[in-house]
Structure formats: C-alpha cells, structure tokens
Amino acid sequence: MIGVVSYLVFFATTASILAIAVLGLNLQWGNTGLFNGGVVAFFGAGAYGTLILGGMPQGAHLGGFALFYPLALLGGMALAGLMAWIVGLLTLRLRHDYLAIATFGVAVAFENLVRNAEWLAGGAKGVRGFERPLRAMLGDGFLYNLCFLAVVLLALVATYLFLERLVASPFGRLLRAIREDEEAAQSLGKSPAGVRLTAFVTGSVILGLSGGLYGTFYAFVSPQDVLPTLTFQIWAMLIVGGSGNNRGAVFGAFLIWGAWTASGWALSRFAPVEAQLYTGSVQFVLIGAVIVGMLLWRPRGLLPERLVVSQRGKTPLAKQGV
C-alpha cells in the first residue's frame, strides 16, 4: 500500500513538473499563436542553469557556485528567459511553420552545445554533484518526495493562477487579438512585435522553471534529457488537453504522462512473456494512435478553449433577462 502511495507521489511530481512546461507552451501557442518547436531548449536552459548555479564544485566544468536554492532556480529561469529574448529578437518576425523550424533548430543547437562543450556543461556525462535542498533535514526517502511534491504543486498552482489572471487581463485580450489577426491589432495602435516577444519570453521563463524543478528532482541532467522527444511530448500534452485553455494544459499533462507510464506498466504486467520484448515498440504505437485519434475526433482538445466576449455590445433590455 505504502508502495502505491509512494509511486503516486513520484508520478504526480513528474506530471506536475511537465504540466508547468505545458502551461508555458500554452501561453506561447494557445494564447499568442507562437509555434515554439524548441520547447526543450528553454526547459534545458532552466535545468542546466539551476544545477550549475546550485551545484557543488566539480573539477571538469563550469559550475559549483553552490548558490542558495531559490536563487539557483531563479537563475535557471533567468537563463531560459535570456535565451528566449535573444532567440525571440532573431526569429519572432517569422510566422507559423517558419518559426517552428527556426526554434527547432535552436533546440538541436542547444543539445549539441551541452553535449560537446565539456568545459561548460560536462559534455555527454551531464551535470551532477547537485545536492537536493534540505536533504540533510528530510532524508532521501518518501518524506522528501512528499515535501518536494508540495513545492512542485505550489509552483504549478502559482503558475496557473498567474496565467489565468494574465489571460483575463487586457494584455491577454491583446495576445488573442494578435493571434487572430495581427494586422487588425496593429491598426488599433498595438505593437505586435513587442507583445509577441513579451509572451515568448514569459512562456520560456515558465518552461525554465519546469526544467529547473526537473533537474532538482533527479539531481542530475544530461544531454539525454534535452532530446527533441521532450518537445514532442509537451506538444502532445497541450494538443490533447486543449490549447488555449490552462486547465486543459494541466489536464493534458497528467493524462498523457499517465497514459505514457501506465501503458508501459500494463504491458509489462499483462502482456505474455514472449511479447515482453516488444512492449517498448507497442507502447510507441499506442501513444501515437491516441494522439492521431484525438486529432481526428477532438481536434480542439479534451477541454477546448472557452471563447470569451470581453465587452458585450449593447443588447435590448428585454433580452438581457433571458
């Protein structure tokens, strides 16, 4: 029994960390229409930044600043934001698929950078030597995981509330206006370029937060954590959950990560022994089928965006009562 609880805590932690990333992408794609194909670069910047700033000194590469943990995490987020600002200045004039290709390239470049620049990020061996905060007090076991889950949930709720308010604010309205018709927004005296950049950087800082928590949870990050698969996973979560809807984003993260892990577990438990070796491949087929099915039957996701009319026009009084 305790095993099940312990596993669920572990699962919820990973899912919540991914949900934060999906929320970040939702601000970019769901609300502003920016096709970020390089999610993993900003996620990775957060993870690497946090571990390098907060880790113990290691001989072989940069790092070991052993900063106070919240500062290290903020540093990781700032690094993701800085990278997004530079990338944004260079690429945000591109539209749709062109932006996707450019940001995808950024992500591949980021992976190659951390894989090859051993002096910077430890090369393919990755960054280790990070002490999880408060480990001395809480130990290494179930209690630690429970407390860490609480911190991650707090971060998730805070991000969610922040984004809900942002989206409901006039700024959120502006984001949607730019998403729907940039020229119309411009004709009303708005500056789409600046707004797009703000949304891109904000979303990437949230992706960095997610990456920082991820690195903290494993106390380790390596180039294998920043492969394009992760970008694909985060996108799948947003599309299935419902892009443009923050609740959908969180729901999608839990659902897809749940399906991803549960299918592996179920196949290992119930598939016949001869088929065991092929469960890995079967799992890929199942996950692909779910996503294709979603796109066919619920293209707007399980919790589609709720369209809001910000300011109603004047309606006859008689109709208002209805």
Next chain:
Amino acid sequence: MPITKLTRAGVGLAAALAALAGAAQAQDCTTKIGAVLPTSVDWGRPIAETAQFAVDQVNEAGGAAGCRIEMVLRDTQVDPKVGVDAAKALVDLEGVKVLLGAVSSGVSMPILTSVTVPGEVMQMSCCSSSTAFTKLAEEGKTGGLWFRTFATTGVQSAVGAKVAKDQGYGSVAILYKNDDWGQDMARLIAADFAAVGVDVTASVAVNDGQPSYRAEVTEALGSRPDALYLALYPAEGTAAVREWISLGGTQNMILANSLKSDDFRDSVGLQYLGETLGTDTASPRSDSADAFRAAYMARFGKEPNGPGLANSYDAAMIALLAMEAAGQDASGADVAAAVARVTDPGGTPVSADTAGFATAKGVLASGGTVMYQGATGDVRFDANGDVSAPAVVWSFTDGGTEEVEFLSLHDVDTFIASLK
C-alpha cells in the same frame, strides 16, 4: 542386514521426498526482479533477451533463494524520465530489491540518484560506462548499491593502444560516438596512444542517425593516419567505415568491442576487414565461457555477438547468485553485500550456466563462497562497483570472430601500469 538395507532405503526415500518438497516449495513462491532496458531500440532488445536467458537458466536450477525468479521488464525508450518512472514503479509497485539496468549512463544515473539509492535497491548495469559513476561511488553516494559488469573503459583503451603499438602504426585517427561512453573512450585512448608513442592525427565525434558521415570521415582521412580507431556502434560504424573505405581509407582499423557484431561485418563486407583488429574484455580460459557460448547458441541459434550481451548475462547471473547468497527476504543492501561472496577470487569456481548455478547453491548453503566465471571473465568488482577483466584481441572471420591474442587479467593490469 535386511533392517539396515531397509533403513537405508527409508533414509533415501525420505531424502528424495525432502528434495521433492524443496523443489515444490521453490515453485510455490515467486521473487520479482526488475529490468529497465531500452527494448524499443534495435540493440537493446538482445540485451534484454540475454538477461531473461540467465533468469530462465536459474529457474531451471530451481530458482534463487528458494523461489522462482520472475524478471519484470520495462522499456526505457532511452528517455531518462521514462526510465526513472519505470524503475520507480518496479521498486514501489512490484517490490523488487534488485534492478538490472539501464544501458545509457544518462538513464542509469538519475535512476541511481533518485530511485535505487533512496529506496535501498541494488542496481546492476550491464552497459553504463560513464566515469561519473566511479566518481559518485568514490564520494560514497552510491551506498555500495551500484555495480556494473561493463569493464571500465580503461581496459578497452589500453588494449587498443597495445594493438596499435604491436602493429607498428605510427599514427592513428579516432572516430568516436558522441555520447558519454564515446567521449570517455576518445579521451582515454588518446592518452594511451600518446603513452605508447603513437600520434593521434585527428579525433572526430560522430553523432547518431546522420544520413552521411562524409564530413567526419574526410576530416579523419585528411590527417593521413596509418590506422583508424573506431569507438562506434554498429549502425554509425557501418556508415562511417563504408565511406572511409570508399574514399580510399586504410583497412588498418582497430575496433572497440561495440563493433564486435555480425551485422557490422556483413554490412561492411569481410573483404574490407582483413587488416582489422578488435579489442574486447575476454572470457576466461575455462569451460564456463564455452558453456555460455554453447548454451547461447543452442537457445538463439547464433553466436553471442553484439554490444553488451555477455555483460548483460553476467549482470543478471551475479545479481541472482547474490540473491541466493543473501537468502530469502533479503533487502537490497543485503544482496549488494552478498555480491562479494559470489565473486570471491578464493571461492569455488562456478560456471555460467544452469549446472554452475546449482553448484553455487550447494556451496553457498554450506557457508562457502564462490567465484563466478562469467561470460566476460572472472568478474571481480572493486570498491566502486567497477570491474577489471582479461582482454582479447580478435579479428572477423566468415562465421563470426576469432581470437588473435589473449591477455590475462595480470597482463592487462601490468600493461595498464606500464602506461602510467
């Protein structure tokens, strides 16, 4: 006299019944062990098959620690978070005390730091090669729960340098897989080449899955080396060597053990591999290595060639022997502590098959220790869970590979010491 005979018969019958009861009991309970391996990757599946093969052999010998063994296999997809989640599920939901895996160091490491060490589960990897594990163990952060049967990269690189020296190559170019193993390999072999007086003209990283390696190969070729050293896996190795040969590169090649693969030989063509020598950690000069080979061929119909197969077999076998030694309901730490009892250089030698496991059971039951003679040699772990091993130099033949030179553990250690 008749009474004595009757008594004897009675004792015999009782003993037989007791043995039967014991065997029946062994079938009554099942102990689960976990395996997290990349079964969705082409070279990962045989590694998992080989681990399952070892488990089957142990079950034929009546299981370990009085119970039948069931290996619960999970796929890592070579994705750290998927692997970590799978490991956590095996530990928490299936209650395993022993975990085999993973293959990639980038997956094994987070499993070690966030699942097996906190959960006090023994983790034994067939194939993770990163030097980071040695450092982590030296810092005391693995809690003695970490082992790997992949002989440290140092043995491979030292023997590679010896080959270059013995063949009289004056200069060598290096192509290496751009991951933690390849980067370690490239750094170590460059140092070892320098130590034996062989120039390294170029050291070029090769990324996975590129359609062409012409740029990398041209860079290595441009440095005009006498020979080429390859620390690659079969898929990239095949592509790179084809381009190397077609651009007029020398057939003087030295291969790491990852290219000891029939696929690689067949795809490149044996006629181009005449001058090629490979290195590997070796089987001991004992019947047990032949027993493994024979049993493997009987089961799978081919030689155990391919990255990590012998290592995977030994990892599973040693883990199960240690479970046997630790007894029923042992914790992960108990099993880890028992590894020393089954890899004791002074112990009774046991072979790597069903009969060997049965012998080991008897010895361990009477309080003795055994020395497991595995598919990769007389496996002996140091304090950091690393192994050293005898080595072999091999070349390709029509049917597989043949041995060119054998270096005993003593030879290897002496040669490595001479490089310092």
